[in-house]
Amino acid sequence: MTIAGRRLDFWTGVTGVVLAVLVVLLMIPIFRVMVLSFVDADTGNWTLGNYVEVFTRNFYLRGLKNTLFVGLLGTIGASLVGIPLAFFTARFHLWGRTWISTLAILVLVAPPFIGAYAWIMMLGSNGFVTNFFERLGIEIPTIYGAHGIILVFTLKFFPFVFLMTQTALMAVNKSFEDAAENLGCTPWQRFVKITLPLVFPAISTGAIICFVLSIADFGTPAILGRGFRTLSTIAFTAYRSELGGLPTMAVTVSMIMIAISMLALLAQRRILARRRYASGLTNLPVKMHLTGWQNIAVHLFCHGAVLIAMLPNLVVVYTSFLKTNGPVFVGGFGMESYARMWRQAPEAIGNSFLFALAAVALITIFSAFISYVIVRRETRAAGAIDFLMMVPYLVPGVVMAIGFVTTFRTGFLSGMGAAWLLILLYFIRRLPYGVRSTTSSLRQIKPSMEEAAINLGAPPLTAFLKVTLPLILPGLIVGSLMSFITAINELSGTLIIYDSGTLTMPVSIYLAVLDGEFGLAAALSTVLLLCTGACVFAVFRLAEKRESSFL
Amino acid sequence: MASVDITGLRKLYGDVVALSDINISIPSGAFYTLLGPSGCGKTTLLRTIAGFHDQDAGSISLDGNPIETLPAHRRDVGMVFQDYAIFPHISVRENVAFGLKQKKVPRAEMDRRVTEVLDVVQLGAFADRMPHELSGGQQQRVGLARAIVVRPKVLLMDEPLSNLDARLRVDLRAELRRIQKDLGITTIYVTHDQEEALAMSDTVCVMHQGVIQQAASPLDIYLMPANRFVATFVGANSFLALTRDTDQLRLTSGGALVSHKALGEQGETLVCAVRPEVLRVAPGEVQAAEDEVSIPAKLSNVSFIGREMEVLARTDSGEVVKSLARPDPAVIALDPGSAVSMCVRRDDLAFFEDSETGRRLA
Numbered sequence: 001m002t003i004a005g006r007r008l009d010f011w012t013g014v015t016g017v018v019l020a021v022l023v024v025l026l027m028i029p030i031f032r033v034m035v036l037s038f039v040d041a042d043t044g045n046w047t048l049g050n051y052v053e054v055f056t057r058n059f060y061l062r063g064l065k066n067t068l069f070v071g072l073l074g075t076i077g078a079s080l081v082g083i084p085l086a087f088f089t090a091r092f093h094l095w096g097r098t099w100i101s102t103l104a105i106l107v108l109v110a111p112p113f114i115g116a117y118a119w120i121m122m123l124g125s126n127g128f129v130t131n132f133f134e135r136l137g138i139e140i141p142t143i144y145g146a147h148g149i150i151l152v153f154t155l156k157f158f159p160f161v162f163l164m165t166q167t168a169l170m171a172v173n174k175s176f177e178d179a180a181e182n183l184g185c186t187p188w189q190r191f192v193k194i195t196l197p198l199v200f201p202a203i204s205t206g207a208i209i210c211f212v213l214s215i216a217d218f219g220t221p222a223i224l225g226r227g228f229r230t231l232s233t234i235a236f237t238a239y240r241s242e243l244g245g246l247p248t249m250a251v252t253v254s255m256i257m258i259a260i261s262m263l264a265l266l267a268q269r270r271i272l273a274r275r276r277y278a279s280g281l282t283n284l285p286v287k288m289h290l291t292g293w294q295n296i297a298v299h300l301f302c303h304g305a306v307l308i309a310m311l312p313n314l315v316v317v318y319t320s321f322l323k324t325n326g327p328v329f330v331g332g333f334g335m336e337s338y339a340r341m342w343r344q345a346p347e348a349i350g351n352s353f354l355f356a357l358a359a360v361a362l363i364t365i366f367s368a369f370i371s372y373v374i375v376r377r378e379t380r381a382a383g384a385i386d387f388l389m390m391v392p393y394l395v396p397g398v399v400m401a402i403g404f405v406t407t408f409r410t411g412f413l414s415g416m417g418a419a420w421l422l423i424l425l426y427f428i429r430r431l432p433y434g435v436r437s438t439t440s441s442l443r444q445i446k447p448s449m450e451e452a453a454i455n456l457g458a459p460p461l462t463a464f465l466k467v468t469l470p471l472i473l474p475g476l477i478v479g480s481l482m483s484f485i486t487a488i489n490e491l492s493g494t495l496i497i498y499d500s501g502t503l504t505m506p507v508s509i510y511l512a513v514l515d516g517e518f519g520l521a522a523a524l525s526t527v528l529l530l531c532t533g534a535c536v537f538a539v540f541r542l543a544e545k546r547e548s549s550f551l
Numbered sequence: 552m553a554s555v556d557i558t559g560l561r562k563l564y565g566d567v568v569a570l571s572d573i574n575i576s577i578p579s580g581a582f583y584t585l586l587g588p589s590g591c592g593k594t595t596l597l598r599t600i601a602g603f604h605d606q607d608a609g610s611i612s613l614d615g616n617p618i619e620t621l622p623a624h625r626r627d628v629g630m631v632f633q634d635y636a637i638f639p640h641i642s643v644r645e646n647v648a649f650g651l652k653q654k655k656v657p658r659a660e661m662d663r664r665v666t667e668v669l670d671v672v673q674l675g676a677f678a679d680r681m682p683h684e685l686s687g688g689q690q691q692r693v694g695l696a697r698a699i700v701v702r703p704k705v706l707l708m709d710e711p712l713s714n715l716d717a718r719l720r721v722d723l724r725a726e727l728r729r730i731q732k733d734l735g736i737t738t739i740y741v742t743h744d745q746e747e748a749l750a751m752s753d754t755v756c757v758m759h760q761g762v763i764q765q766a767a768s769p770l771d772i773y774l775m776p777a778n779r780f781v782a783t784f785v786g787a788n789s790f791l792a793l794t795r796d797t798d799q800l801r802l803t804s805g806g807a808l809v810s811h812k813a814l815g816e817q818g819e820t821l822v823c824a825v826r827p828e829v830l831r832v833a834p835g836e837v838q839a840a841e842d843e844v845s846i847p848a849k850l851s852n853v854s855f856i857g858r859e860m861e862v863l864a865r866t867d868s869g870e871v872v873k874s875l876a877r878p879d880p881a882v883i884a885l886d887p888g889s890a891v892s893m894c895v896r897r898d899d900l901a902f903f904e905d906s907e908t909g910r911r912l913a
Contacts, residue, residue: 448636451603452694454623455630456650456701463624466649470640506798 014230014369015381021366022388025428030258030395031405036406037252041245046215050252060234064256067230070146070221071214071260074153078210081154081305082161083203087191088161088298090169093287095299101166102540103306104159109482109532110313111489111506113219114525117513118312119143120223121319144226152224153214155309160213161206168202169195174285201272208268212261216396218492223513231257232492235398239496247402254399262395313529320522327517337519338377345524347501352528355419355504356488359426360434363487364480366427368469374435375442376450389432400429401493418502422494426487433486434479442468443476475537478543481535489528553614553704554579555600560609560760562595565912569595571761573609577754580735582728586748588784589757593741594875596758597707600739602626613704624653629703633710635690637682643669643693644678650701668700671730688719695727706738708732712747724751745785749773757781764908778910779824779903788824789872791846793902795821800902802868807844807902814912820905821912829899830874832862832882837892844900846893848872857881864891 040047054060058469085104089097122129124145133140143151172195180194181187196203218232225233231253239250290298323334341349392400404425408416416424445468453463469476491506498507505524512521560573570592577583585593598604600611602623611619618626638646642663651661669675672692681831682690691711698706712720718846728751731738742748747837749769756766757780765777779790792803800810800821804817815821839845848864851871855878862874862882872893885891 446634446636448632448634449638451601451623452630452632452636452638452697453649454603455601455628456697457624457627457653458649459622459624462653467638 004430011373011377015373015377015379015385017382018366018370018373018385022428023383025424026388026391029400029407030391032407033251033254033399033403036246037255038246039246039248041248044246053249054252054256059229060253063229063231063234063253066146066228067215067232067257070153070230071211072150072241073150073418074157074214075207075210077150077154077328078158079161079203079207082158082206083165085158085162085302085305086165086169087195088302090166091285091287091385092298093289096301096303100302100306101163103310104162105536106533107156107306107309107312108159108163109485109489109536111491111509111525111528111532112156112217113223113491113506113510113513114316114529115156115312116220116223117509117521118315118319119148119152120513121315121518122311123148135249144224145228149220149228149230152220153210153217156220157210157213158305160209161203164202164206165199169197169207170285172198172285177285204268206272208264211264212394215257215260215264215426216398216492218396218398218495219510222510225519231260232396232398235396235402236492236495239398239402239548246537247406250402251399251406254396254402257396257399258394261396262358265394314523316525317529318335319518320526322370322519322522325520327515327519337523340520341527344520345503345505348503348505348524349527350490351419351502352505355426355502356484358423359430359487360480360484362423362427363431363434363483364476366431367438367479368472368476370431370435371438371472372464372468374439375448392429392432397429397490397493398496401425404493405496418497418499421497422502422504425493425497426490429490429493430487432485433483434476437479437482438472438476442470445471469551474542478539481539481542483530485535490530552579552737555583555705555739556610556612556615558612559612560596560599560611561607562592562599562604563607568761570599573763575756575763575766576788577737577739579614579737580749581739581753582731582738584740584742584755585758586745586755586785588743588767591758591760593743593758594709595761597709597739597741600705601628601707603632606884608726625837627703628705628707629698629701631691631694631698631708631711633705633713635687635694637685637690637693637697639682642831643680643685646682646693647697647700650697654701656759657757664700666726668696671733672696687715688723691715691723695730699730699736702728704737706736708738708740710742711740713742713744721777727751736796749785755785758783759784759908762908776824776901776911777910779822779906780908782824782901782903782911786824786826787873788826788901789830789870790822790824790903791866791870791872792868792905793821793823801806802844802846804868804870805845805847807839807846809844809897810902814902822903822905822909823902824903825872825895825899827861827873827875829895830862830872830876831894832864832874832876832879833892833894834881834885835890835892837894839894842898843894843896846872846895847860848891848893850882850887850889850891852887853883853885862891864893 037050038046038048040049088094088247089100094100120143121127124130125142127143130140130142140146176194176198177190180190183472185193216232218236221228221230221233222236235253235257237248238253239247242248242250321333321335321339323332324330324336370385373382374495394500404421408421449467449471450463453467454460458466489506491510494504494507498504505528509521509524512524555575555577556575557575560570562570567854573596585596595604599606602621606619609619610617613627617791628733638649647665647668648661651664656664666675666678669678672695673697674689674692677685677689682693684708685693694711712723715723724747731734740751749772752769754766755769755772757764757772758782765781772781772785776786783787793800793809794803799808800814801808802823809823836847837845846866848866851863852863854861858874860878861884862876864872864874866872874893882891903909
């Protein structure tokens with residue numbers, strides 16, 4: 001049997017299964033969201049009214065404006081920290097360079113919402129920094145509102161710009177810079193006219209990731225917003241208030257979020273399409289030694305940036321060991337927060353690990369097969385799968401979860417409990433991490449390896465398991481670890497789906513923060529940070545190119 | 552050991568014809584080489600036989616049994632890869648045993664056969680090494696051992712020597728041929744190196760743009776190229792335009808008579824081909840001998856490369872003629888632009904229709 005002149009084989013079957021899974025878990029939920037946004041909640045008729053409402057009512061328009069405002073300024077802030085940091089670490093001899101990039105990676109993978117509430121503990125209305133200055137008689141602005149969100153985004157997302165730009169800078173052929181200098185450029189002109197344009201594709205990719213993540217972020221504006229609403233908090237609240245009816249406004253706002261992410265990505269692709277800088281690595285850049293005040297300033301900036309970004313996580317760990325009485329810190333150190341965690345949230349810890357591990361098991365299996373289909377099969381279906389792997393990056397967690405609920409709470413999968421929905425949500429949202437890492441591993445393996453195995457009589461699956469799989473195993477494990485980190489830290493989608501039996505650690509932390517239970521939140525966050533850190537350590541041991549594994 | 556019969560094989564990539572009506576018949580035990588420039592379809596043909604590509608039409612049979620619909624892992628043809636494709640995560644011994652394990656050969660027999668074949672390729676001492684500890688040449692021997700240990704009906708080799716350095720290439724090619732003869736295994740060999748093809752093969756099959764140009768013994772390919780493409784690719788012939796003068800053919804440049812017989816149709820343009828090693832170069836104007844043709848030309852470049860000198864000269868009508876001859880100090884001393892005469896025996900000339908794959912005229 002053939003399809004379009006191609007013999008059907010094992011991999012045709014795999015391609016079919018993968019496509020079916022992606023259609024059910026990815027395309028249909030997103031399609032449902034799209035369809036619902038054109039439905040009138042009361043009558044069930046087709047309408048454009050939802051969009052008219054979003055684009056005319058001040059409430060939504062302000063949310064849109066707020067989202068773009070904090071997204072853009074957060075991205076600019078992240079670039080202003082990330083680009084100099086990348087340049088300094090790539091071009092100057094720095095004391096503790098590994099330390100700097102390790103901290104940046106830890107900041108990158110730490111649960112996103114921890115930053116927000118740790119800053120409240122420092123700069124909130126009762127934060128210790130605020131109180132310290134108050135005692136000195138100085139009133140400093142609190143963290144709440146747009147500027148706080150922008151600060152958190154800047155410090156949370158700059159590692160993307162930093163690590164991507166740094167990788168690019170280290171690959172720039174030094175001959176270009178030498179040539180510019182030879183033609184009479186000062187070092188500053190050379191940097192602006194030659195180096196910066198050469199690494200622009202990397203900078204813009206890092207910036208676009210910051211922007212898309214800022215748009216999608218729910219935890220930060222939810223915790224720090226205090227009336228400053230962004231589209232993700234509006235979608236969430238709308239979904240909550242529309243429970244029981246059709247969540248039409250929630251999905252309409254969701255569609256706008258998807259549209260913004262896609263427009264941003266398309267714009268970046270367009271800008272990059274005209275730039276191709278193939279660069280042979282014949283002449284690698286050399287690092288310079290700085291002296292005097294320049295040396296001190298650069299060191300202060302680099303170490304200061306990563307330390308301040310890391311500060312929230314340190315504060316959280318510190319707070320978790322403070323002595324508490326109920327929600328009140330009573331001075332001194334103690335383990336009460338952990339005791340409360342054991343009493344109040346053991347099932348949250350169990351659930352988090354269960355759901356994340358189950359999702360990662362699926363991700364590992366699918367990543368192995370999907371990466372083979374993407375890399376080795378030149379069919380249209382393989383191209384479609386490759387494209388679909390980008391979609392989860394663009395769809396905010398709140399949106400994907402609303403799609404899941406509206407699709408699977410009714411219809412043929414309606415029997416599924418919240419636990420299964422969460423596992424499948426984590427699976428589909430974090431699958432790209434596994435696939436990307438495995439794919440780049442597989443691209444380095446010559447196809448003749450599998451062909452040799454097949455030629456020696458191994459059927460396709462045997463050849464894959466005996467030859468391909470052992471060779472891509474490091475990439476597969478790194479991808480699985482990355483998807484585990486991001487799955488166990490998932491908050492926004494979980495908040496839509498969870499019920500009393502399926503609390504997870506991030507949800508418990510979020511609820512504890514809303515209740516002012518900072519000690520309990522800190523203990524849970526510390527557990528999350530610990531297993532995140534353990535995964536990072538494992539990736540460091542396994543991956544050849546440490547830093548790029550996290551991007 | 553099996554005979555191979557390929558009939559009417561066709562393969563398209565979209566609108567591009569990769570293989571067009573390939574018909575090949577290889578007797579059992581023969582060494583059959585597919586020769587051609589890159590993109591000529593030789594590797595596509597080999598991989599289609601191995602089952603890595605699906606043909607659009609035609610059949611492939613081993614000993615009369617069609618295999619073209621079998622999946623690649625059940626075709627029973629061994630393959631040696633250009634990039635060796637030695638599995639890097641298992642030892643040499645396990646690499647060689649891989650195919651035997653697939654065939655579920657009993658343990659004792661497997662060990663015996665692996666040891667035997669490693670001795671044949673002179674790697675007995677390396678059985679427990681990991682592949683990265685071996686040189687390129689040794690890795691390719693593992694590749695050969697791994698392919699032949701399962702006793703395939705046919706052995707396919709895809710430019711197996713092209714990643715090795717020149718010296719090793721010559722050594723290994725003799726060894727390959729010796730092992731192939733000892734085993735008597737039917738072999739299809741792909742290469743773009745004409746010297747390799749001529750030195751190893753029973754039959755050389757020259758391909759161009761997915762079409763077989765000529766399949767013949769090395770000597771016939773070299774001395775009696777069937778068309779202009781074969782003459783260019785294998786013999787490095789130079790081509791000279793001809794002018795028809797009633798029933799005779801004369802060189803357009805210089806006007807020397809090259810044939811008394813009328814060849815081809817009236818009005819058809821023909822060219823004359825000459826191999827570099829039959830051209831003699833002399834300074835100035837030289838009177839041709841009775842059975843010779845003298846072509847006046849201007850010297851473009853002389854390279855003295857030791858055993859011989861390579862002379863490039865340009866005729867009055869602009870054709871570039873190449874000669875490889877014994878070094879002559881008088882010629883090497885000439886300045887570019889000097890007048891030279893290129894002399895060749897009339898019997899050493901061949902005539903072709905004037906197109907890329909123009910037919911040879913008797």
